[in-house]
Amino acid sequence: MNMANPDDRELVQRILEGDEKACDLFARRWFVPCYAVALAIVRQVEDAQDIAQESLIKALRRLPQLSDPAAPGPWIHAIARNTALTHLSRRKRRGIP
Secondary structure (H helix, E strand, O other), X not given: OOOXXXXXXXXXXXXXXXXXXXXXXXHHHHHHHHXXXXXXXXXXXXXXXXXXHHHHHHHHHOHHHOOOOOOOHHHHHHHHHHHHHHHHHHHHHOOOO
């Protein structure tokens, strides 16, 4: 595997095998897309950063459930979107604008 630029399938396989470097690379690769999804929804930089981190943690924990390791993008975006929407819902319930 080319660790400098592995494809998503290789990266997912390495993570599932316990490779911590692959896990770090996965997080770096997908942080900005998760952040962009979150920011578009919550419109607050700090909240979007937290949501992106939370989304990546969820994705890594749920990685064995990923149906298409070659194309994790839509799956990760859905996790980020749902995490951001949950965040908004919680804020609304607490009366926070």
